[in-house]
Amino acid sequence: MNPSVDSLVLYKGQPAVVRQAAAKKLTIELAGGERVSVRPKDVALLHPGPVAHLRQLPPAIGDPLTAWELLQGQATTLPELAELSFGSYTPATAWAAWTVVADGLYFIGDPEAITAHTAEEVAKIQAAREAKAADERDWDAFATRVADGRVVLEDERYLADVIALAVGRAEASRTLRRLGRPQTPESAHTLLLSVGRWQPADNPYPARLAVPTEPVADTIVAAAQQAQLPDETRRDLTHLLALAIDDEGSSDPDDALSLDEGRLWVHVADVAALVTPDDAVDREARGRSANLYLPDGTIHMLPEELTARLALGLQPVSPALSLLLAPQPDGDFELLEIVASWVRVTRLSYEQAETLLDESPYDALAAVAAANRARRIANGAVEIDLPEVKIKAALDGMVTIRPLPSLGSRALVREAMLMAGEAVGRLAMAQNIPLAFTAQDSPQSDDGLPADLTGAGMSIMWAKRRSMQRSRPSTAPGRHAGLGLDVYVQATSPLRRYLDLLAHQQLRAHLRGAPLLDTAAVTLRIGTADAVAGAVRAAERQSNQHWTLVYLLQHPDWQGEGVVVEQKQGRDVVVIPALAWETELYRRPSRPLDSVVTLAVESVDLPNRTARFRVV
Known part of the structure; x- marks a missing residue:
């Protein structure tokens, strides 16, 4: 039955008066005087009225608490509740009784069925x-x-x-x-x-990118401690001077170089001798993909106990997988053999080696490196020289940023490692060894950029880097355009990168005549490791940005030089060499490419990894 005209109804929790009533529609008037058309089921009858206006609903005086005490635990009706609470059932007391129900403390229900709560x-x-x-x-x-x-x-x-x-x-x-x-x-x-x-020192990026930051689990460490070198013949190369040249303070040297009657030995930590496919340590390393290098410390891919046993030069004699290369007059080389070996390693930093490049055997090593570099450049290698820095965060949160100069010693080691990686790639192709080859397509578009970047300005280097495509691992051999190599395998950092360890596992199996992982198994490992490697690289990049900004917060009066490397609409892209940082400046006035401006830090937004600079 529809409410009659002038009756009091409940609509959306508020009182309303029916002004017109039809079979399927009601016109109701709200407290503000607004009239709306509703369905009968949209309202509930509170009192049959008549109600001339909602102003006729003054506050009712009564005792709802006593009514509840009489009714607790029982069912009641709105008229009965109004009578018991306020002494009568009128539009005003009906609305007052309903507000008590709607409050929900003493009663529950709707206008047609109400129940009093128990005590x-x-x-x-x-x-x-x-x-x-x-x-x-x-x-x-x-x-x-x-x-x-x-x-x-x-x-x-x-x-x-x-x-x-x-x-x-x-x-x-x-x-x-x-x-x-x-x-x-x-x-x-x-x-x-x-x-x-x-505090500013709190770095959220490794956790945000779901990169493991905790040490390797004790169960994995225990497995590593129980692992023993296999009983096999190793070539004794301890009579050779083996040089492990690395960054100052490096704790995991995994490669070293020797000269032997004009031939080049590249020694690599023999991690695969202890870490075999699908053992507990291998699975752990695969899940981490690589060492995580952060300004405030390194999170190792492998248990540190293994690093202490296998890193070159941390023990008096180290096990290695050694590649013997014969350099050719044209800068090419021949892979003569790969052997499991014992080496006695001398460790030194790049800076120490730089002072010895005019002495033997460093001068001869540098000559081999220079010839290989010339061969790669002739084959299309892209040598990009942009500022790099080393960022360190101490335990107290203080940050230091040190530029990394382009040292000849770094180039020497890099070329030797590239030769080893190319040699492994050639061997894998010749012997059908499934490996993770690293390829890089030619630049997407570098129109107008010189092929030879020797002596080029920073803006040319910047543009060239922007044109380069990302390298990728694959079981299919392919050209690496950036390196100028027709085939390349990363194989000289098995302590630091999982795919290098995978290459060593396959090489050792090949040398022993043991079964190899097939292409499907290698593809699966590449996919797993590469997915994590992307997060590791992003965590390192974002962490470096974070700590650079912390450094600027600690040095609010910082000033330094910036170089204009790109011109956008109304803005200049500027590289700050001392920080290896990119920023943008409004172009007022116009600045030519490669021009130098003096900058001061204006503001730092640590959570958004941005900083604003002004021209001094």
Whole structure:
């Protein structure tokens, strides 16, 4: 039955008066005077009226609590509840009785069927409301502290989901939503810094990219400790001077060089002698893909116990897989043999080796390297020389940034490693050994750029790098355009990169005449390791950016030179060599490419990894 004209009804939780009634439509008037057309089922009858206007619903005086005490646990009706609570059933008392029901503390139901809560139910509801009110008071106090830029220990319950979002463990934060802030990792990072919960030294990027940062598990370490070198014949090369040239402070040297009557030995840590396909250590290394090099420390792919046993020069004599190369007059070479060996390694830094390049055997090694470099350049290699730096973060959070000069010693080692990688690739092609070859397609477009970058300005180097395509691992051999090599395999860092270890496992099996992993198995390993390697590289890149900005925060008066490398619409792209940092400046006035400007830091946005500079 439809409510009649001038009756009081409930519509969307508010009172309304029926002004017109038809079979399928009602016209009702709301408290503000607005009239709307609704279906009869959209309203519920509170009182048959008549009600001239909702102003006729003054506050009713009564005792709903006594009514509840009489009715608790029983069913009742709205008219009965109005009578018991307010002494009569009128439009005003009907609305007053309904507000008591709608409050939900003492009664529950709808206008047609109402039930009084029991005393136990009322007590439970009251306790819940009191707890909610206390929570609201606590939240208001927390929001006030956030506005003041401080928190207390008890606020950790609010910050937990903020931290989870900041490090990539959650996609949203209830706390940020209630504070009216964006639901992004950057917004979470900003809040944590603003209240002092995080310090600038807190680096969220490895965790955000789901890169493992914890040490290798004890079970894997135990497996590594139990592993023993196989009982096999090793060539004794300990009479040769084997030079492991690496960065100052390197803890995992995995390659060394020797000259032997004009021939070049490239010795590589024989990791595959202890780490075999699909053993526990191999699976762990595959899941990590590579060492994670961060300014505040290195997270190793392999158990450190293995590094201590296998890294070249950490023990008096080291096991190695050694490649013997015979350099040719035209800069090419011949792979003579690959042998398991014993080597006695002398360690030194690039800086130390740089001072010895005019002495034997460094001068002869440099000559071999120079010939190989010339051959690669003649074959189309792209030699890009852009600023590089070494970023270090101490335990106290202080950051140092040191430019890495283009040292001849670095070039020497690099060329020798490229020769070894090319030799492994040639062998794999000739013997049908499934390996992870590294290929790189030719630049997408480098119109107008010189093929020979010798002596080119930084803007040319910058443009050339932007034109280069990403290298990729594959079981199919292919040309590496950037290196100027027709085939190449990364095979000289098995302590640091999983695909290098995979290459060694296959080489050792080939040398022993043992079964090889087939192409499908190698493809699966490439896919697994390469997917993680992308995250590792991103974590390293973003961490370097993070710590560079921390350095600028620690040196707010920093000034340095920038070089214009690209011109955009109204802006110049500028590289800051001392920081290996890219920034943009408004082009006022116009600046030619490769011009130098003096810059000062203007502002740093750590969560968004950006900095603004001004021209001095």
